[in-house]
Amino acid sequence: MTFEEQMNRFPLVAILRGIKPSEVLAHVEELINVGFGIIEVPLNSPEPFTSIAAVQEAYGDRALIGAGTVLTTEQVAQLADTGAKLMVSPHTDPNLIRCAKEKGLYALPGFFSASEAFSALQAGADGLKLFPAEALPSPNVIKALGAVIPKHVWICPVGGVTPSNMDVYLDAGARGFGLGSALYKAGQSVETTANNAKAFAASWQAYQAHKGN
DSSP, X not given: OOHHHHHHHOOEEXXXXXXXXXXXXHHHHHHHHHTXXXXXXXXXXXXXXXXXXXXXXXXXTTSEEEEESOOSHHHHHHHHHHTOOEEEOXXXXXXXXXXXXXTTOEEEOEEOSHHHHHHHHHHTOSSEEETTGGGOSOTHHXXXXXXXXXXXXXXXEBSSOOTTTHHHHHHHTOOOEEEOTTTOOTTOOHHHHHXXXXXXXXXXXXXXXXXXX
């Protein structure tokens, strides 16, 4: 599936910061079983490209796999060599976004202002990671940004998102999420990852059911 298709199906990005190659496949299997279709291994994790390559080989036909905390074009090239398809950065760097697109990757860069949002979109970003979301004075900032950012753009808060507050961001106009420490913390058990994933999925599904009514 494409980035757009995965987001339309289940717009929650799993961020596995700190995960080790020896454990990554077991955690990803549980996430996919719950319904997650986009998996990100940040590059400040142990041996991240080893993990990314392993996940891509095992689950690349079932999920969109990528790297987070991408900071350089050299890292983009190394990511592309694994066969993974998603580049996530914490910041807006048009050169990095353009490099990712030239390599055939989807780009989900971080932003925190309208200026950064439009710079990212003009460079070819496939979605926008609103980071750090916990620093927002109010989720209504998303509504204000949404008044000028095109409606089709995936605005995805990252940072501080939990199953209990997703609805607040969604009501303000968020379209998806990047899920970090509330989903996965380095060293936690596979069972904990599965339970956290189920809680996020249940919250998302409950919101959709309510919206449908």
